Amino acid sequence: MKTVKIGIIGLGTVGEAVLKMLLRYRNLIQKRSSLKIEVVKVCDKDKNKRGITERLGVSFSEDPFSIIDNPHIDVVVELIGGIRPAYDYVIFALRKKKHIVTANKALLAQYGAEIFSLAEKKKVNIGFEASVCGAIPLLRSIKEGLIGCEIKKIYGILNGTTNYILYRMSEDSLEFREVLKEAQKKGFAEKDPSLDIKGVDTLHKLCILSYLCFGIWPDQSKIYTQGIQNISSLDILYAGELFYSIKLMAMARREKEGLFLRVSPALIRKTHPLSQVGSSFNAVWLDTYPAGELLFYGRGAGGFPTSSAIISDLINVAEAPPFFPKEQKNIKLAKIENLKSRYYIRFIAQDRPGVLAKISKILASFRISIASVTQKERRKGKFVPIVMLTHEAEEKDLRKAVAGIDKLDIIRPPTQLIPIEDI
């Protein structure tokens, strides 16, 4: 039986869960894989973690280079997160021809091109299943299960914190700030939740999916990214009345103009399985050929769920030949301004004659046609919400039209503009 010798850098929630699960399921894993996984060393900058590894009978060090430079280690598991010093550890380990297993989406989104090209040069493997959708075997499914397929569209709920917040806002008609506080108390949101709520974490994962599915590492700064901080419980209510849910959506669409990528809240019809993804769950819906439509759903975070992905990667990097998605011909990033979608628009407008005429005139001047309008209240002379759904229109026209409308004195800006994803 072949033994895979590993070193783990970073003993946080995930690292500790990996250690415990490797121990608990040692026999199961050996039976299923014909591989024995041996944890040679675990490293953490916090020397108080030594106790954990000693209880589990594993050697501890505060020095990551005792793992990176260790000739007896085949696989380096990087679980410290963040960009520095993780970047250095990964690069040094690759130079030493170690396989890498990592859950670090921020690192891959920024330095993926360099990291994967170095791995290819050194003929070693990178396991990154845990970096997108934690426990869901999504990346494995795409690269192996769908090896003979083209992926045409991706719609993903890739961040548990924001899904939990939107779910709670919708269940109990609560406002964003209240739910965020609740989520922080329950440990579903970080103390500094900005990476999550501003959509940056989702963006990182979309970059990784873009590489895996299309062979392209996009420039993060060029991808339109909007978070959920401006979604109000009113919008969730009005969308619900129209039979839509609001979800923070990572989107990739191959159209004739190129590859459109976007992170933003979106309206999803309530009969679509994605709209039913509640609490802090993650889910990804793929439109593929010839496999058709697929949905993957599960836990996107948490030490124990994520440890399952890490362990699966440990076996895979040791067993399978290195895999590097290649850039597909004729794919280039398209400008999101040119993407056509239907839109939900919610104005706060003065309740007086002629208001709708003024709004419609501006929309018409940008060739935006209105599918439905509802004024939600009647309060003569006061400001009230008006909800509009548009027919398909280009993003740039929508933005310009709304900017124009927001300058009218009958409008209290900012107007809410959310794309409808007709999946």
Added chain:
Amino acid sequence: MKTVKIGIIGLGTVGEAVLKMLLRYRNLIQKRSSLKIEVVKVCDKDKNKRGITERLGVSFSEDPFSIIDNPHIDVVVELIGGIRPAYDYVIFALRKKKHIVTANKALLAQYGAEIFSLAEKKKVNIGFEASVCGAIPLLRSIKEGLIGCEIKKIYGILNGTTNYILYRMSEDSLEFREVLKEAQKKGFAEKDPSLDIKGVDTLHKLCILSYLCFGIWPDQSKIYTQGIQNISSLDILYAGELFYSIKLMAMARREKEGLFLRVSPALIRKTHPLSQVGSSFNAVWLDTYPAGELLFYGRGAGGFPTSSAIISDLINVAEAPPFFPKEQKNIKLAKIENLKSRYYIRFIAQDRPGVLAKISKILASFRISIASVTQKERRKGKFVPIVMLTHEAEEKDLRKAVAGIDKLDIIRPPTQLIPIEDI
């Protein structure tokens, strides 16, 4: 670049799709896998199929042994379905040390133990992704993605035909017979649909999942299997009013009594993602440790979707070391009579005083406690539907109680009894 040489036996819808997709995505597959797949020969008993292969530039034969005995072929793809002669072809090919790729669930459910043990002896691989849930990379996900996990529960919608029928019955309040005819016209149901509607196809797939997840090939004849032919649109309506959907469910549950396996219609709460699986889609929900809850959803049948699974298997059997799930210690099949569930019971009973008393008395004598009762109509002296939900009770007590109740002259048998799966 390594070349994998394959022969395909059976050129039906799936076989033809595999051929076309291998041709269309030749470059994509080579790029992703570093493998070249060469179709050496295709065989079908219908010589008129020669035209198809000739157009695609592939050699044709009517003799399966020109593939099985061919020393230049590494992988035999069996796509004829049914038990004979597929069994012989697979056994002969294994003896010749060929890898097998098959979509044949009936064959595996019946002869899986023999086939996999021969493959293990001959050190060759069996790819069977397409045998359960067609295009969904489910088996790959379980054996690789969840390699370090225990699976505690499986709930699967594994048959597209029955899901389509139940879905249409529910959408338009139609009766089983009407929808079956419609489904046959549209090609969603076979001319002889009995394997599907009686739950036998679902049973085959459950046996395969039982092997993959628990290492056990169960005796099919010992698994309680009920189809959808007795579900009426009334039951779907009443279940819907109670906020449940009715789905044909393959169930596996590891409890302290052992492994419970069952195929039967079941009530699923409408907020659960499985209840939203519409049309002819398949889906499987898993409860695992430590990966947590997972759901996989996609196309379960159709030539092109299924070809995606076959192609993925072709790469896998050629690249990966053979994989054979081992029987897990301490797992044995439990008797379904001892399984505890809540139940939906629908009586047709005479509308007169004392009816409920008689029914409840019998239920109470079997320790079955009632959670809710609704009489659906009032028509004095006539027979009207009564719907009951029970608290948890053992299956054997339910069956005995209902048998007793069905003998009352105030009851028009048979009473409908459907388990509620509290997922």
